[in-house]
Amino acid sequence: MKILVIEDERKLARFIKQGLEQHGHVADLTHSGTDGIDLLAGGLYDLVLLDLMLPGQTGFDVLQNIRTFGMTVPVMILSALSDPEKVIQGLDLGAVDYLRKPFDFGELLARIRVLQRRTTTGDNVVLRVADLEMRLVSHRVIKSNVALELTNREFALLELLMRRAGHLVTKNEIAEKVWSADYDMGSNVIEVHIYQLRKKLDAIGTTGLVETVIGRGYRMNTP
Known part of the structure; x- marks a missing residue:
């Protein structure tokens, strides 16, 4: 899969990108929601891993823009926010999954495999x-x-x-x-x-x- 990681915590972002590539995925990385939308508009991605607490354009804004622009790429939220209302808001805006930080990388890979099976049936x-x-x-x-x-x-x-x-x-x-x-x-x-x-x-x-x-x-x- 080709995956876009939108995460402003740079050390975590590099860790996610490296782990994805070690397990056979192609990964792009950006630290802002605005740049993430630009990459989505110009590239072909199978999945977006999206943080919610981004500077400037938040993860919720990114989800709203993805819907507004008619993009169909699935989005998995990776966030430290655990408030049920935030989870519901993210899912209602079109995210297909929500994984709370800190998370086990093996669980992230397993959830990606589940999404892959859904889209490659x-x-x-x-x-x-x-x-x-x-x-x-x-x-x-x-x-x-x-x-x-x-x-x-x-x-x-x-x-x-x-x-x-x-x-x-x-x-x-x-x-x-x-x-x-x-x-x-x-x-x-x-x-x-x-x-x-x-x-x-x-x-x-x-x-x-x-x-x-x-x-x-x-x-x-x-x-």
Whole structure:
């Protein structure tokens, strides 16, 4: 998942971002509600982790703006506020979950998995292209009972290509969905990751699955 963390307590924010990335997620981080809305307007996110006690635009303001602008991204509140009225207010404004600080990071990951199962139900829990199978919740890629060892970024890249199998995926789309907001479009990091991904697919006998469309992007071919 690509997750936006909006948290003004910088040490905690860095801890959350690092933990998310260690468990296979792509995470962007901002310390203000205003910047958070700007990132949401310009990027593609699967989840927002939102503090309520933010300087300037509060978490409640962010939730209200998300609703006003018609954004559908799910929001999980992370807050030290335990007043039931605040919890109810946050949920009524559209948050899907509310986790009180301090929290156990394992519980946060478990709640994220629950949200992931809600949004990737049915056929979307397992993606299949040719003889390649991706299990999203358990974060595994399998071909003929052989597991493919991928980095977190390679997994996210392969997931995007599999979801869009048969269709062109541009470099801009890959940058928005798989990389963080500070990605340098002038770098060749996407090409390097495509190359590494192809090598790993070739090693398990899945060749020619990812096609380069010169000057445009990439396409995952279907049988």
